[in-house]
Amino acid sequence: MSSQTLLKKGNDTKTALIRSGMELMTTYGYLSSNIESILKQVGVPKGSFYYYFKSKADFGHAIITSYNNFFIHKLDKHLTNNAISSPLARIQAFYEDAKQGMAKYDYNRGCLIGELIQEESLLPKGYAKVLEQILLNWQAKLEECLLLAQQCGELKSNSDCKALAEFFWIGWEGAVTRSKLIKRSDPLDRFIQLFLDKIVH
Amino acid sequence: MSSQTLLKKGNDTKTALIRSGMELMTTYGYLSSNIESILKQVGVPKGSFYYYFKSKADFGHAIITSYNNFFIHKLDKHLTNNAISSPLARIQAFYEDAKQGMAKYDYNRGCLIGELIQEESLLPKGYAKVLEQILLNWQAKLEECLLLAQQCGELKSNSDCKALAEFFWIGWEGAVTRSKLIKRSDPLDRFIQLFLDKIVH
Numbered sequence: 001m002s003s004q005t006l007l008k009k010g011n012d013t014k015t016a017l018i019r020s021g022m023e024l025m026t027t028y029g030y031l032s033s034n035i036e037s038i039l040k041q042v043g044v045p046k047g048s049f050y051y052y053f054k055s056k057a058d059f060g061h062a063i064i065t066s067y068n069n070f071f072i073h074k075l076d077k078h079l080t081n082n083a084i085s086s087p088l089a090r091i092q093a094f095y096e097d098a099k100q101g102m103a104k105y106d107y108n109r110g111c112l113i114g115e116l117i118q119e120e121s122l123l124p125k126g127y128a129k130v131l132e133q134i135l136l137n138w139q140a141k142l143e144e145c146l147l148l149a150q151q152c153g154e155l156k157s158n159s160d161c162k163a164l165a166e167f168f169w170i171g172w173e174g175a176v177t178r179s180k181l182i183k184r185s186d187p188l189d190r191f192i193q194l195f196l197d198k199i200v201h
Numbered sequence: 202m203s204s205q206t207l208l209k210k211g212n213d214t215k216t217a218l219i220r221s222g223m224e225l226m227t228t229y230g231y232l233s234s235n236i237e238s239i240l241k242q243v244g245v246p247k248g249s250f251y252y253y254f255k256s257k258a259d260f261g262h263a264i265i266t267s268y269n270n271f272f273i274h275k276l277d278k279h280l281t282n283n284a285i286s287s288p289l290a291r292i293q294a295f296y297e298d299a300k301q302g303m304a305k306y307d308y309n310r311g312c313l314i315g316e317l318i319q320e321e322s323l324l325p326k327g328y329a330k331v332l333e334q335i336l337l338n339w340q341a342k343l344e345e346c347l348l349l350a351q352q353c354g355e356l357k358s359n360s361d362c363k364a365l366a367e368f369f370w371i372g373w374e375g376a377v378t379r380s381k382l383i384k385r386s387d388p389l390d391r392f393i394q395l396f397l398d399k400i401v402h
Binding site: 027028029031032108114117118119120121122128131132135163164166167170171172173174175177178180181182187190191193194198199 | 365371395
């Protein structure tokens with residue numbers, strides 16, 4: 001194989017490992033996700049794993065980064081979607097998309113960040129800060145959208161958009177977890193309904 | 202020892218095992234709570250453990266029951282406290298108490314039920330239903346309090362108290378988890394503030 005083919009194969013393997021790890025961690029969290037079963041699924045020997053990642057903690061970081069990129073893409077797609085003029089309807093569209101994502105896997109997979117924050121006491125050093133920073137970043141994006149809603153008059157001019165965005169992610173992660181528990185969308189539905197009806201109005 | 206002394210000693214041991222298990226599980230969840238370290242802490246040989254509990258799953262059930270009793274007592278104490286005439290102020294008092302409880306352990310211990318629902322995919326059979334039932338019971342208690350608030354005119358007459366109570370526990374568990382992550386009360390504070398300011402008014 002040419003060095004370019006080898007490089008491509010290497011990237012594919014790394015991507016496959018991250019994808020498989022993400023599937024597992026959105027279902028079982030970090031601690032219970034077993035490297036051996038990921039290697040088996042991807043068909044990679046253990047030695048190769050350590051070629052790509054220094055440790056499970058390093059692997060976890062790569063998964064978190066990849067998940068965050070995916071999620072930010074999803075958030076931006078909806079929250080900055082100019083085809084929908086109402087900023088609050090954009091939040092509704094994000095929820096619809098996320099809900100479909102959960103339904104697709106029969107509510108067995110949650111939000112990776114939500115899964116991991118539950119395990120904070122047992123996660124590798126530095127993870128808690130990374131997770132909090134990611135949530136603050138999502139919060140900032142929602143705040144932007146709420147400020148836009150305020151400019152459009154959808155939201156009262158004296159609303160504290162930062163506080164509302166903070167509240168949103170606190171409740172959202174609770175709703176995803178509860179939907180995963182009961183394998184139904186009701187908690188997500190209830191959360192978004194009251195958030196949009198009561199909290200922002 | 203008389204049979205009565207033996208019985209008392211047995212009950213004390215069982216209580217100590219449950220208490221120690223509860224401490225561990227509110228911090229680390231079910232899966233990562235190690236029976237051996239509990240036995241070591243309580244000073245009980247492994248054989249004795251199986252005298253009191255058939256299995257870890259059985260032990261977990263006893264811990265959940267004990268926690269639920271403790272929590273229901275706390276909820277009732279506040280939500281049916283006739284010394285506070287405003288039902289909404291009773292919810293505020295419950296929050297103050299829960300917050301103090303978290304601060305006491307430097308935000309290292311969460312809500313046992315919240316901890317466990319995160320692990321639903323890996324819990325013993327039947328746990329998910331038990332956990333959901335407990336949350337529905339807490340929800341019914343909060344709904345009662347909100348109905349009272351409605352009767353007092355603190356809450357609009359067209360408010361859906363059941364939906365609000367459902368929303369409360371979804372968000373509450375999210376707030377406890379987030380406070381545990383950042384070791385501060387801010388998420389709890391934010392949640393209760395917006396819940397009481399926006400949701401119920």
